[in-house]
Amino acid sequence: MTTYLIQNARVLGGEPTDLLLRDGVVAAVGRGLTAEDAEVVDAGGLVALPGLVDLHTHLREPGREDAETVESGTRAAALGGFTAVHAMANTDPVADTAGVVEQVWRLGHEAGHCDVFPVGAVTVGLAGQRLAELGAMADSAARVRVFSDDGHCVSDPLLMRRALEYVKAFDGVIAQHAQEPRLTEGAQMNESELSGKLGLAGWPAVAEEAVIARDCLLAAHVGSRLHVCHVSTAGSVEIVRQAKEQGWAVTAEVTPHHLLLTDQLAATYDPIYKVNPPLRSAEDTAALRAGLAEGVIDVVATDHAPHPFEDKDCEWAAAAFGMLGLETALSIVQETMVDTGLLDWAGVAERMSFAPARIGRLTGHGRPLDVGEPANLVLYDPSVRRVVDAAELASLSRNTPYAGMELPGRVVATFLRGRATVLDGKAC
Incomplete structure:
Protein backbone atom coordinates (compact mmCIF):
# COMPACT_ATOMS: atom_id res chain seq x y z
CA MET A 1 0.00 0.00 0.00
CA ALA A 48 -9.31 18.04 4.89
CA LEU A 49 -12.51 16.36 6.05
CA PRO A 50 -13.17 12.84 7.27
CA GLY A 51 -14.49 10.70 4.42
CA LEU A 52 -18.12 11.56 3.75
CA VAL A 53 -20.84 9.03 4.58
CA ASP A 54 -24.12 8.98 2.65
CA LEU A 55 -27.12 7.48 4.41
CA HIS A 56 -29.27 7.50 1.28
CA THR A 57 -27.95 6.32 -2.10
CA HIS A 58 -29.68 4.45 -4.91
CA LEU A 59 -27.19 2.23 -6.74
CA ARG A 60 -29.91 0.41 -8.77
CA GLU A 61 -28.01 -2.89 -8.95
CA PRO A 62 -29.34 -5.56 -9.14
CA GLY A 63 -32.04 -5.03 -11.75
CA ARG A 64 -31.59 -1.55 -13.21
CA GLU A 65 -28.00 -1.62 -14.41
CA ASP A 66 -29.06 0.63 -17.30
CA ALA A 67 -29.41 3.46 -14.75
CA GLU A 68 -26.48 2.70 -12.42
CA THR A 69 -24.28 -0.10 -11.16
CA VAL A 70 -22.55 -0.49 -7.85
CA GLU A 71 -19.26 0.13 -9.66
CA SER A 72 -20.35 3.34 -11.42
CA GLY A 73 -22.28 4.67 -8.44
CA THR A 74 -19.44 4.16 -5.99
CA ARG A 75 -17.00 5.76 -8.43
CA ALA A 76 -19.30 8.78 -8.47
CA ALA A 77 -19.39 8.65 -4.67
CA ALA A 78 -15.60 8.70 -4.39
CA LEU A 79 -15.44 11.65 -6.78
CA GLY A 80 -17.87 13.41 -4.46
CA GLY A 81 -15.66 12.75 -1.42
CA PHE A 82 -17.59 9.77 0.00
CA THR A 83 -15.85 6.78 1.52
CA ALA A 84 -19.09 5.01 2.52
CA VAL A 85 -22.62 4.91 1.14
CA HIS A 86 -25.81 3.19 2.25
CA ALA A 87 -27.46 1.53 -0.75
CA MET A 88 -31.25 1.68 -0.72
CA ALA A 89 -33.34 -1.46 -0.99
CA ASN A 90 -35.55 -0.65 -4.01
CA THR A 91 -33.60 -2.86 -6.40
CA ASP A 92 -34.94 -5.75 -8.50
CA PRO A 93 -35.03 -8.13 -6.71
CA VAL A 94 -35.71 -6.00 -3.65
CA ALA A 95 -33.04 -6.13 -0.95
CA ASP A 96 -35.38 -7.85 1.51
CA THR A 97 -33.33 -11.01 2.16
CA ALA A 98 -29.86 -11.81 3.44
CA GLY A 99 -28.88 -13.07 0.00
CA VAL A 100 -29.60 -9.83 -1.83
CA VAL A 101 -27.97 -7.54 0.73
CA GLU A 102 -24.88 -9.72 0.74
CA GLN A 103 -24.75 -9.52 -3.06
CA VAL A 104 -24.81 -5.71 -2.94
CA TRP A 105 -22.24 -5.64 -0.15
CA ARG A 106 -19.86 -7.92 -2.10
CA LEU A 107 -20.27 -5.87 -5.29
CA GLY A 108 -19.20 -2.81 -3.34
CA HIS A 109 -16.19 -4.63 -1.94
CA GLU A 110 -15.16 -5.77 -5.42
CA ALA A 111 -15.54 -2.29 -6.92
CA GLY A 112 -13.33 -0.80 -4.22
CA HIS A 113 -14.20 2.88 -4.71
CA CYS A 114 -15.96 3.20 -1.35
CA ASP A 115 -17.57 0.95 1.22
CA VAL A 116 -21.17 -0.06 0.51
CA PHE A 117 -23.56 -0.73 3.36
CA PRO A 118 -26.86 -2.14 2.09
CA VAL A 119 -30.12 -0.82 3.49
CA GLY A 120 -32.57 -3.66 4.06
CA ALA A 121 -36.23 -3.39 3.11
CA VAL A 122 -38.69 -3.08 5.99
CA THR A 123 -41.38 -5.09 4.20
CA VAL A 124 -41.29 -7.94 1.71
CA GLY A 125 -41.04 -6.52 -1.81
CA LEU A 126 -41.60 -3.01 -0.41
CA ALA A 127 -45.27 -3.93 -0.53
CA GLY A 128 -46.12 -2.81 3.00
CA GLN A 129 -47.88 -6.09 3.87
CA ARG A 130 -45.49 -8.07 6.09
CA LEU A 131 -42.06 -7.59 7.59
CA ALA A 132 -39.00 -8.66 5.64
CA GLU A 133 -36.19 -10.82 7.06
CA LEU A 134 -34.85 -8.05 9.29
CA GLY A 135 -32.97 -10.31 11.67
CA ALA A 136 -31.42 -12.41 8.90
CA MET A 137 -30.19 -9.26 7.14
CA ALA A 138 -28.77 -7.94 10.40
CA ASP A 139 -26.90 -11.21 10.99
CA SER A 140 -25.62 -11.48 7.41
CA ALA A 141 -22.12 -10.60 6.23
CA ALA A 142 -23.53 -7.20 5.24
CA ARG A 143 -24.44 -6.52 8.90
CA VAL A 144 -27.45 -4.39 8.00
CA ARG A 145 -28.45 -1.82 10.61
CA VAL A 146 -30.59 0.58 8.53
CA PHE A 147 -33.93 -0.56 7.13
CA SER A 148 -36.16 1.41 4.77
CA ASP A 149 -38.88 0.97 2.17
CA ASP A 150 -37.69 4.25 0.61
CA GLY A 151 -39.78 5.11 -2.40
CA HIS A 152 -42.73 3.75 -0.42
CA CYS A 153 -44.02 4.77 2.98
CA VAL A 154 -44.60 2.15 5.65
CA SER A 155 -48.10 3.57 6.01
CA ASP A 156 -49.61 0.83 8.20
CA PRO A 157 -49.07 2.01 11.80
CA LEU A 158 -49.15 -1.50 13.24
CA LEU A 159 -46.53 -2.72 10.78
CA MET A 160 -44.39 0.33 11.54
CA ARG A 161 -44.66 -0.35 15.26
CA ARG A 162 -43.63 -3.99 14.79
CA ALA A 163 -40.64 -2.96 12.68
CA LEU A 164 -39.49 -0.46 15.30
CA GLU A 165 -39.83 -3.11 18.00
CA TYR A 166 -37.98 -5.74 15.95
CA VAL A 167 -34.85 -3.68 15.20
CA LYS A 168 -34.31 -2.85 18.88
CA ALA A 169 -32.81 -6.32 19.33
CA PHE A 170 -29.74 -5.42 17.26
CA ASP A 171 -29.73 -1.61 17.62
CA GLY A 172 -31.11 -1.04 14.15
CA VAL A 173 -32.99 1.97 12.84
CA ILE A 174 -36.06 2.34 10.64
CA ALA A 175 -35.58 5.06 8.00
CA GLN A 176 -39.05 6.18 7.00
CA HIS A 177 -40.08 7.64 3.66
CA ALA A 178 -42.75 9.94 5.09
CA GLN A 179 -45.55 10.14 2.54
CA GLU A 180 -49.17 9.45 3.37
CA PRO A 181 -50.26 7.61 0.17
CA ARG A 182 -53.91 8.64 0.29
CA LEU A 183 -52.95 12.33 0.39
CA THR A 184 -50.52 12.06 -2.52
CA GLU A 185 -52.37 9.98 -5.10
CA GLY A 186 -51.32 11.33 -8.48
CA ALA A 187 -49.34 14.16 -6.87
CA GLN A 188 -46.75 15.77 -9.13
CA MET A 189 -45.30 18.82 -7.33
CA ASN A 190 -45.56 20.88 -4.17
CA GLU A 191 -49.13 21.91 -3.47
CA SER A 192 -49.29 25.68 -3.87
CA GLU A 193 -50.79 28.43 -5.94
CA LEU A 194 -48.20 27.59 -8.59
CA SER A 195 -49.31 23.94 -8.85
CA GLY A 196 -52.81 25.18 -9.58
CA LYS A 197 -51.58 27.54 -12.28
CA LEU A 198 -49.49 24.81 -13.89
CA GLY A 199 -52.25 22.23 -13.76
CA LEU A 200 -50.05 19.76 -11.85
CA ALA A 201 -51.58 17.78 -8.99
CA GLY A 202 -50.45 19.19 -5.67
CA TRP A 203 -48.40 17.34 -3.04
CA PRO A 204 -49.37 18.78 0.34
CA ALA A 205 -46.84 19.32 3.10
CA VAL A 206 -49.20 17.64 5.57
CA ALA A 207 -48.77 14.31 3.74
CA GLU A 208 -45.17 14.28 4.97
CA GLU A 209 -45.74 15.92 8.34
CA ALA A 210 -48.58 13.61 9.45
CA VAL A 211 -46.45 10.49 8.98
CA ILE A 212 -43.46 12.01 10.75
CA ALA A 213 -45.62 12.99 13.73
CA ARG A 214 -47.15 9.52 13.94
CA ASP A 215 -43.81 7.74 13.69
CA CYS A 216 -42.13 9.96 16.28
CA LEU A 217 -44.89 8.97 18.70
CA LEU A 218 -44.49 5.30 17.79
CA ALA A 219 -40.72 5.41 18.22
CA ALA A 220 -41.14 7.02 21.64
CA HIS A 221 -43.78 4.48 22.63
CA VAL A 222 -41.60 1.45 21.89
CA GLY A 223 -38.26 3.09 22.75
CA SER A 224 -36.71 2.54 19.33
CA ARG A 225 -34.71 4.54 16.81
CA LEU A 226 -36.44 6.38 13.96
CA HIS A 227 -34.69 8.16 11.10
CA VAL A 228 -36.72 10.44 8.82
CA CYS A 229 -35.63 10.42 5.19
CA HIS A 230 -35.44 13.58 3.03
CA VAL A 231 -37.31 16.08 5.24
CA SER A 232 -38.68 18.78 2.93
CA THR A 233 -41.04 21.13 4.79
CA ALA A 234 -40.82 23.74 7.54
CA GLY A 235 -43.52 21.87 9.45
CA SER A 236 -41.47 18.66 9.36
CA VAL A 237 -38.53 20.51 10.89
CA GLU A 238 -40.72 21.66 13.77
CA ILE A 239 -42.08 18.16 14.42
CA VAL A 240 -38.56 16.71 14.54
CA ARG A 241 -37.51 19.57 16.83
CA GLN A 242 -40.33 18.75 19.25
CA ALA A 243 -39.42 15.05 19.22
CA LYS A 244 -35.80 15.83 20.03
CA GLU A 245 -36.84 18.18 22.83
CA GLN A 246 -38.72 15.23 24.38
CA GLY A 247 -35.51 13.18 24.25
CA TRP A 248 -36.87 10.72 21.71
CA ALA A 249 -34.42 8.78 19.50
CA VAL A 250 -35.36 10.57 16.29
CA THR A 251 -32.93 11.72 13.61
CA ALA A 252 -33.54 13.34 10.24
CA GLU A 253 -31.85 14.10 6.94
CA VAL A 254 -32.15 16.73 4.25
CA THR A 255 -31.01 16.44 0.64
CA PRO A 256 -28.76 18.94 -1.12
CA HIS A 257 -31.46 19.68 -3.69
CA HIS A 258 -33.98 20.61 -1.00
CA LEU A 259 -31.40 23.03 0.42
CA LEU A 260 -30.90 24.80 -2.90
CA LEU A 261 -33.78 24.35 -5.35
CA THR A 262 -37.42 25.44 -5.02
CA ASP A 263 -40.76 24.55 -6.58
CA GLN A 264 -40.56 27.56 -8.89
CA LEU A 265 -38.43 25.40 -11.19
CA ALA A 266 -41.50 23.27 -11.95
CA ALA A 267 -42.76 26.17 -14.04
CA THR A 268 -40.34 25.01 -16.76
CA TYR A 269 -42.19 21.66 -16.97
CA ASP A 270 -38.72 20.10 -17.18
CA PRO A 271 -38.91 16.66 -15.50
CA ILE A 272 -35.31 17.01 -14.38
CA TYR A 273 -36.83 18.87 -11.41
CA LYS A 274 -39.35 16.15 -10.58
CA VAL A 275 -38.37 14.50 -7.32
CA ASN A 276 -39.92 12.74 -4.32
CA PRO A 277 -40.58 14.52 -2.02
CA PRO A 278 -41.10 17.47 -4.35
CA LEU A 279 -39.11 20.67 -4.36
CA ARG A 280 -40.82 22.99 -1.90
CA SER A 281 -41.20 26.73 -1.39
CA ALA A 282 -38.43 29.22 -0.66
CA GLU A 283 -39.78 29.46 2.89
CA ASP A 284 -39.39 25.70 3.32
CA THR A 285 -35.87 25.84 1.94
CA ALA A 286 -34.94 28.55 4.43
CA ALA A 287 -36.38 26.48 7.29
CA LEU A 288 -34.42 23.42 6.17
CA ARG A 289 -31.17 25.39 6.12
CA ALA A 290 -31.88 26.78 9.57
CA GLY A 291 -32.79 23.34 10.91
CA LEU A 292 -29.60 21.85 9.54
CA ALA A 293 -27.51 24.66 11.02
CA GLU A 294 -29.17 24.23 14.41
CA GLY A 295 -28.76 20.46 14.39
CA VAL A 296 -32.49 19.68 14.38
CA ILE A 297 -31.72 18.03 11.06
CA ASP A 298 -28.77 15.74 11.71
CA VAL A 299 -27.55 14.76 8.27
CA VAL A 300 -27.17 15.80 4.66
CA ALA A 301 -27.99 12.73 2.54
CA THR A 302 -27.88 12.80 -1.24
CA ASP A 303 -30.85 10.61 -2.23
CA HIS A 304 -28.77 10.00 -5.38
CA ALA A 305 -31.42 8.64 -7.76
CA PRO A 306 -30.09 7.86 -11.25
CA HIS A 307 -32.49 7.26 -14.14
CA PRO A 308 -31.83 6.39 -17.79
CA PHE A 309 -32.46 9.06 -20.39
CA GLU A 310 -35.84 7.75 -21.53
CA ASP A 311 -37.26 7.87 -17.99
CA LYS A 312 -36.69 11.61 -17.81
CA ASP A 313 -36.95 12.71 -21.44
CA CYS A 314 -40.74 12.69 -21.51
CA GLU A 315 -43.70 14.71 -20.30
CA TRP A 316 -43.71 15.62 -16.61
CA ALA A 317 -46.50 13.28 -15.50
CA ALA A 318 -44.84 10.23 -17.05
CA ALA A 319 -41.31 11.00 -15.85
CA ALA A 320 -39.59 9.19 -12.99
CA PHE A 321 -38.96 10.92 -9.68
CA GLY A 322 -35.35 11.58 -8.74
CA MET A 323 -32.07 13.42 -9.26
CA LEU A 324 -28.36 12.67 -9.17
CA GLY A 325 -26.56 13.92 -6.09
CA LEU A 326 -23.28 12.25 -5.14
CA GLU A 327 -20.79 14.31 -7.15
CA THR A 328 -22.30 17.70 -6.34
CA ALA A 329 -23.37 17.30 -2.69
CA LEU A 330 -20.36 18.91 -1.05
CA SER A 331 -20.44 21.86 -3.45
CA ILE A 332 -24.11 22.51 -2.72
CA VAL A 333 -23.52 22.33 1.03
CA GLN A 334 -20.73 24.87 0.60
CA GLU A 335 -23.01 27.12 -1.47
CA THR A 336 -26.01 26.95 0.86
CA MET A 337 -24.46 26.48 4.30
CA VAL A 338 -20.77 27.40 4.43
CA ASP A 339 -20.63 30.42 2.14
CA THR A 340 -23.77 31.77 3.85
CA GLY A 341 -22.16 31.48 7.29
CA LEU A 342 -24.63 28.90 8.58
CA LEU A 343 -22.01 26.17 9.04
CA ASP A 344 -18.24 25.98 9.34
CA TRP A 345 -16.25 23.03 8.01
CA ALA A 346 -16.38 21.27 11.37
CA GLY A 347 -20.17 21.50 11.10
CA VAL A 348 -20.03 20.02 7.61
CA ALA A 349 -17.95 17.11 8.92
CA GLU A 350 -20.53 16.49 11.65
CA ARG A 351 -23.48 16.43 9.23
CA MET A 352 -21.84 14.61 6.33
CA SER A 353 -19.53 12.17 8.13
CA PHE A 354 -19.77 11.84 11.90
CA ALA A 355 -23.58 11.89 12.29
CA PRO A 356 -24.45 9.57 9.39
CA ALA A 357 -21.83 7.07 10.57
CA ARG A 358 -23.33 7.13 14.07
CA ILE A 359 -26.85 6.62 12.76
CA GLY A 360 -25.73 3.74 10.53
CA ARG A 361 -23.67 2.27 13.40
CA LEU A 362 -20.50 2.25 11.31
CA THR A 363 -17.25 1.70 13.18
CA GLY A 364 -14.59 2.49 10.58
CA HIS A 365 -16.10 5.67 9.16
CA GLY A 366 -17.01 9.05 10.57
CA ARG A 367 -13.86 9.12 12.68
CA PRO A 368 -11.66 12.14 13.47
CA LEU A 369 -8.44 12.58 11.54
CA ASP A 370 -6.30 11.60 14.52
CA VAL A 371 -3.34 9.27 14.90
Missing part, protein backbone atom coordinates in the same frame (compact mmCIF):
# COMPACT_ATOMS: atom_id res chain seq x y z
CA THR A 2 1.32 3.45 -0.93
CA THR A 3 2.27 5.74 1.94
CA TYR A 4 1.03 9.31 1.48
CA LEU A 5 2.34 12.48 3.10
CA ILE A 6 -0.33 15.16 2.82
CA GLN A 7 1.23 18.56 3.42
CA ASN A 8 -0.44 21.79 4.60
CA ALA A 9 -4.01 20.53 4.73
CA ARG A 10 -6.52 22.55 6.74
CA VAL A 11 -8.16 19.83 8.86
CA LEU A 12 -11.82 20.84 9.37
CA GLY A 13 -10.85 24.24 8.00
CA GLY A 14 -8.27 24.89 10.73
CA GLU A 15 -4.60 25.81 10.53
CA PRO A 16 -2.42 24.02 7.95
CA THR A 17 -0.92 20.74 9.11
CA ASP A 18 0.54 17.54 7.66
CA LEU A 19 -1.00 14.07 7.66
CA LEU A 20 0.94 10.85 7.17
CA LEU A 21 -1.16 7.96 5.88
CA ARG A 22 0.46 4.54 6.28
CA ASP A 23 -0.90 0.98 6.44
CA GLY A 24 -4.47 2.19 6.21
CA VAL A 25 -4.41 4.55 9.17
CA VAL A 26 -3.38 8.09 10.05
CA ALA A 27 0.15 7.45 11.26
CA ALA A 28 1.12 11.00 12.22
CA VAL A 29 -0.33 14.51 12.36
CA GLY A 30 1.70 17.69 12.74
CA ARG A 31 3.78 20.36 11.09
CA GLY A 32 6.93 19.53 9.16
CA LEU A 33 6.40 15.79 8.88
CA THR A 34 8.79 13.81 6.67
CA ALA A 35 8.76 10.29 5.27
CA GLU A 36 11.22 9.13 2.64
CA ASP A 37 8.95 6.34 1.40
CA ALA A 38 5.86 8.55 1.03
CA GLU A 39 4.19 10.00 -2.04
CA VAL A 40 3.77 13.70 -1.27
CA VAL A 41 0.42 15.39 -1.83
CA ASP A 42 0.50 19.20 -1.75
CA ALA A 43 -2.71 20.19 0.02
CA GLY A 44 -1.98 23.88 0.38
CA GLY A 45 -5.29 25.75 0.48
CA LEU A 46 -7.30 22.52 0.72
CA VAL A 47 -9.71 21.55 3.48
CA GLY A 372 -4.38 5.63 14.76
CA GLU A 373 -7.75 6.30 13.11
CA PRO A 374 -8.68 4.81 9.72
CA ALA A 375 -7.29 6.97 6.91
CA ASN A 376 -10.66 7.81 5.36
CA LEU A 377 -10.59 11.41 4.23
CA VAL A 378 -11.29 13.89 1.47
CA LEU A 379 -9.25 16.88 0.34
CA TYR A 380 -11.48 19.67 -0.94
CA ASP A 381 -10.70 22.97 -2.64
CA PRO A 382 -13.36 25.52 -1.63
CA SER A 383 -11.74 28.38 -3.56
CA VAL A 384 -12.59 27.33 -7.11
CA ARG A 385 -15.87 27.48 -9.00
CA ARG A 386 -16.92 25.09 -11.74
CA VAL A 387 -19.75 24.68 -14.21
CA VAL A 388 -21.44 21.29 -13.89
CA ASP A 389 -21.21 19.27 -17.10
CA ALA A 390 -23.56 16.28 -17.04
CA ALA A 391 -21.45 14.49 -19.65
CA GLU A 392 -18.46 14.46 -17.28
CA LEU A 393 -20.27 12.77 -14.39
CA ALA A 394 -19.24 9.25 -13.44
CA SER A 395 -22.82 8.05 -13.05
CA LEU A 396 -24.30 6.05 -15.91
CA SER A 397 -27.26 8.45 -15.80
CA ARG A 398 -27.33 12.15 -16.59
CA ASN A 399 -30.37 13.41 -14.67
CA THR A 400 -28.64 16.17 -12.75
CA PRO A 401 -30.62 19.38 -12.11
CA TYR A 402 -27.34 21.29 -11.88
CA ALA A 403 -26.18 20.93 -15.50
CA GLY A 404 -24.85 24.29 -16.65
CA MET A 405 -24.95 25.70 -13.12
CA GLU A 406 -21.82 27.21 -11.57
CA LEU A 407 -21.09 25.71 -8.16
CA PRO A 408 -18.23 26.27 -5.72
CA GLY A 409 -15.55 23.82 -4.76
CA ARG A 410 -13.94 20.67 -6.09
CA VAL A 411 -12.96 17.34 -4.54
CA VAL A 412 -9.23 17.01 -5.19
CA ALA A 413 -8.53 13.66 -3.50
CA THR A 414 -10.34 10.92 -1.60
CA PHE A 415 -8.63 8.23 0.46
CA LEU A 416 -10.24 4.97 1.59
CA ARG A 417 -8.20 3.39 4.40
CA GLY A 418 -5.12 5.15 3.10
CA ARG A 419 -5.63 4.13 -0.52
CA ALA A 420 -6.29 6.91 -3.02
CA THR A 421 -9.59 6.43 -4.83
CA VAL A 422 -9.42 9.96 -6.29
CA LEU A 423 -6.29 11.99 -7.00
CA ASP A 424 -6.08 15.36 -8.76
CA GLY A 425 -9.85 15.24 -9.14
CA LYS A 426 -9.81 11.97 -11.12
CA ALA A 427 -10.89 8.49 -10.09
CA CYS A 428 -7.98 6.11 -9.54
